[in-house]
Amino acid sequence: xxxxxxxxxxxxxxxxxxxxxxxxxxxxxxxxxxxxxxxxxxxxxxxxxxxxxxxxxxxxxxxxxxxxxxxxxxxxxxxxxxxxxxxxxxxxxxxxxxxxxxxxxxxxxxxxxxxxxxxxxxxxxxxxxxxxxxxxxxxxxxxxxxxxxxxxxxxxxxxxxxxxxxxxxxxxxxxxxxxxxxxxxxxxxxxxxxxxxxxxxxxxxxxxxxxxxxxxxxxxxxxxxxxxxxxxxxxxxxxxxxxxxxxxxxxxxxxxxxxxxxxxxxxxxxxxxxxxxxxxxxxxxxxxxxxxxxxxxxxxxxxxxxxxxxxxxxxxxxxxxxxxxxxxxxxxxxxxxxxxxxxxxxxxxxxxxxxxxxxxxxxxxxxxxxxxxxxxxxxxxxxxxxxxxxxxxxxxxxxxxxxxxxxxxxxxxxx
Ligand SMILES: [Zn+2]
Numbered sequence: 001x002x003x004x005x006x007x008x009x010x011x012x013x014x015x016x017x018x019x020x021x022x023x024x025x026x027x028x029x030x031x032x033x034x035x036x037x038x039x040x041x042x043x044x045x046x047x048x049x050x051x052x053x054x055x056x057x058x059x060x061x062x063x064x065x066x067x068x069x070x071x072x073x074x075x076x077x078x079x080x081x082x083x084x085x086x087x088x089x090x091x092x093x094x095x096x097x098x099x100x101x102x103x104x105x106x107x108x109x110x111x112x113x114x115x116x117x118x119x120x121x122x123x124x125x126x127x128x129x130x131x132x133x134x135x136x137x138x139x140x141x142x143x144x145x146x147x148x149x150x151x152x153x154x155x156x157x158x159x160x161x162x163x164x165x166x167x168x169x170x171x172x173x174x175x176x177x178x179x180x181x182x183x184x185x186x187x188x189x190x191x192x193x194x195x196x197x198x199x200x201x202x203x204x205x206x207x208x209x210x211x212x213x214x215x216x217x218x219x220x221x222x223x224x225x226x227x228x229x230x231x232x233x234x235x236x237x238x239x240x241x242x243x244x245x246x247x248x249x250x251x252x253x254x255x256x257x258x259x260x261x262x263x264x265x266x267x268x269x270x271x272x273x274x275x276x277x278x279x280x281x282x283x284x285x286x287x288x289x290x291x292x293x294x295x296x297x298x299x300x301x302x303x304x305x306x307x308x309x310x311x312x313x314x315x316x317x318x319x320x321x322x323x324x325x326x327x328x329x330x331x332x333x334x335x336x337x338x339x340x341x342x343x344x345x346x347x348x349x350x351x352x353x354x355x356x357x358x359x360x361x362x363x364x365x366x367x368x369x370x371x372x373x374x375x376x377x378x379x380x381x382x383x384x385x386x387x388x389x390x391x392x393x394x395x396x397x398x399x400x401x402x403x404x405x406x407x408x409x410x411x412x413x414x415x
Pocket of ligand 1: 343351352
């Protein structure tokens with residue numbers, strides 16, 4: 001089939017104001033389920049729920065889009081059920097834009113056997129065998145795909161680029177990601193090179209299968225496919241991967257946008273995102289997969305990322321950690337027992353408008369479920385507002401000043 005142009009299918013990106021470095025920018029991603037003003041924080045709803053909060057609350061606190069995970073939804077409830085429900089948004093009562101990630105990260109994490117190494121935790125070790133030898137190893141990668149064991153019930157499954165595309169088409173998110181191999185910082189340069197070749201070959205297969213499925217499922221809202229740029233901490237590999245994926249065309253179809261994935265040392269995050277974004281076309285959106293702290297947001301956005309997902313605000317909220325403009329504190333501590341102020345003075349969230357630190361302290365101590373709900377609403381609102389403020393600072397030409405001011409306060413250690 002002939003691929004329709006991006007604008008015809010309801011998906012496109014309009015860049016707005018650029019930073020002086022020519023990389024960081026504002027913009028609007030247009031999707032069949034609404035626009036996303038960028039830069040934007042994408043709330044994480046791994047299993048088709050942002051844990052502990054109603055989708056109505058997620059919308060109410062200003063989140064523009066939700067990202068769910070193909071691996072988890074494939075295992076439970078099954079992507080066919082989400083498809084029968086009318087897709088991810090209809091299934092979870094989220095009318096706005098949705099993303100799914102390919103499942104690659106989760107599956108490869110099973111292969112590593114100890115998940116943290118795959119994230120930003122650099123250990124300084126470089127040894128492919130350390131990874132290959134893990135006794136908890138639940139996944140095996142070959143050139144065609146990955147065979148893995150379900151973390152839920154031990155069943156054996158196989159993901160290939162084609163399987164990931166089928167699952168993601170059934171899930172029906174507005175933005176999907178190509179199936180890629182995630183390496184770790186412990187892999188050798190030689191392994192990273194071979195892995196990158198594999199990821200690039202899988203990108204071709206994903207694009208072909210995406211084209212086929214788009215034709216087969218004509219009449220459904222268009223789903224955009226983002227490539228994933230790997231290459232670990234190597235400038236030449238990252239740039240080569242970005243260039244190849246940006247130029248790739250299969251059956252007249254190109255990638256609609258780009259994800260930046262893989263092992264990133266926190267200190268190099270901005271540098272690596274910059275290497276990649278400088279090779280990517282300016283008229284397509286870029287998503288940084290999985291980052292954690294507010295300083296990462298500034299680094300990523302400055303280097304050219306338009307959207308990013310971040311599980312940290314909701315994850316730490318469930319452990320009583322509260323974000324404020326002056327850093328993070330734990331509402332569990334005794335100091336909050338009789339503190340009848342909101343979680344953060346001046347915060348415009350629902351929780352801060354109606355509840356106190358003393359009440360949250362009580363809920364956490366009593367192990368009441370409402371604790372997680374109220375804390376998550378605050379932390380998610382804090383994050384959405386921060387990224388909104390960053391966007392406004394770019395539009396106003398005062399990004400650098402805002403960055404210095406915010407990070408100075410957040411990391412001042414006053415708490
Ligand atoms: Zn609040």
